[in-house]
Amino acid sequence: MSSANEPPSKSMKMASALDQLKAHTVVVADTGDFEAMKRFKPTDATTNPSLVLQAASQPQYAHLVEQAISYAKSHSSDLTTQVSLALDKLCVLFGCEILKIVPGRVSTEVDAGLSFNKEGSINKALKLIEMYKEAGIDKERILIKLASSWEGIEAAKVLESEHGVHCNLTLLFSFCQAVACAEAGVTLISPFVGRIYDWYVARGEKDFAMLDDPGVQSVTRIYNYYKKFGYGTVVMGASFRNTDQIIGLTGCDLLTISPSLLGKLEAAEQEIVRQLEPSKAQAMDIERIEMNEAAFRWMLNEDQMATDKLSDGIRKFKADGRKLEDLLRARLQAE
Template sequence: MSGEPQAKRTKMSSLDQLKQFTTVVADTGDFEAMKAYKPTDATTNPSLILSAAGMEQYQHLLDKAIKYAKEVGSSVEEQVAESLDMLSVLFGCEILKIIPGRVSVELDARLSFDKDASIAKAIKLVNLFAEYGYKKERILIKLASTWEGIQAARELEKKHGIHCNLTLLFSMYQAIACAEANVTLISPFVGRILDWYVKNTGKTYDIKEHPGVVSVTRVYNYYKKFGYRTQVMAASFRSAGEIYELAGSDLLTISPKFLKELAASELPVKRMLDPKLAANCDLEKISLSESQFRWHMNEDHMATDKLSEGIRLFAADTRKLESLIKTLLAKK
């Protein structure tokens, strides 16, 4: 043996440790953040696109969307609608150039209670991606976890082979309905669940009692225990501690702020969610009719509040995007 000292082994960052058993998804419209943290997948929503649309580096995408809309739309209303669709697709295409996996593209929140319109819009967006050379296997259509959204996803998955990401998910019953519909994945909102409980109870919660963490853990265990194909992609984090506590979730969608924190940390990451542990959980299988789903949602004050609030907020940001597009259309 040489008398030379052994080289120190480089420790893995918390982010790289997490990637060993969870698919990391970038929750951002910022392309530079995606390049820096190398997520597998990425997700967008109207709020993220609205934020990005105000940045100089993304103006060429707005210009391209407006040019397209003027070519295919006759009235101003049609041009605005076509611009919105194309803008979602163009952002998605730019993201797909960076990541190896899939991009989630959100439908207009105002379609959340219209199954047929949601299906038609999803097919249109997937066809637009195909025109840019991206197959539907790399696209996830995001729909709100209303009954109508879930049933639209059921049909898109089964009849059209279009994969869906059910978002604004806050309750076990939404999760069960999604699994019964055989959707590709769900996005339970960890931080927003906590926000509601803090606001309505005045309590503070440690990480083990955190209502968002508890809810996602239960959903994950239910899915794995009963062998559903639907995957869990926890979202909406308020602290890195929530991410550590949900390590092992099929996917985690994480904002650049926490991606940066995890990349700079070397704290050990332990797998907290595991199919082997889920198999031994004391859970009963539940099947839901439409009336049962609506009743359980009605009884869940938090889920009803946060679902309706989320739809309103996304719709408001979509209307802001429309106003921006109308202004630009008038100038062109």
């Protein structure tokens, strides 16, 4: 007979916070690191220029850079065109490798420099889908990531309705962006919890209870609005700074989480309580908003945090995209 002082057996051990979270929410790996994906076994994975840049600089992924360079050189003799082709191909190659690991979908981002160019975004998205097709990957396993500018949302509307291309609208910080995405019929949105939190912290507000965190509150409001009015667009909380922000959104459709925070959740044994539920949202008294371009631009303008973070996010993604272009240009010129 066991002593009362003996630790519980393995069979009695509480499931990790990560396993409990997975019971209510689809977990997505926010990384370009294949080994991290193999460890944490997410359903989907999402990348962006910053993550691809980090991964492309590591020796274990040098073969993918070489493949992208070879592809570009075989398709054009013009250096500028080669750089663009190599960049697109590298993102697709990373996506293909990720899809060997995850059972679901991978998000691949359109150049942030096209954030205010509807037609340019559509053309780039279709080019990426064609590259995946060449590699034997069906478009059903791809999410095209676009910034949640008005033009990005309009591009997604065309891609979804006319081309059957699923879209992930990123850099989403405001309620008006979320409503516009739902009205456009996009597949998925990625509201940025951590970057909203950062904006408030930079202004001296640092102590938030879990459910009072402004990023958590923003995603909760969006989730409840979508479930109240039956939108098909799903919500994937993103950009987390701590595990409380993740736990506070337990029940959200999806959450995309960095390897470091996945590790902390895997090690934690605290009990997780579901916070977001469709039935609760449907019972809420919520007013429906009529959205059009004028309303969108005014509401975004009135939200200083969202305006600041959207423009800042586009600039940062483009900056990392340029660094990746410079890396590929140097390699192309060296050969």
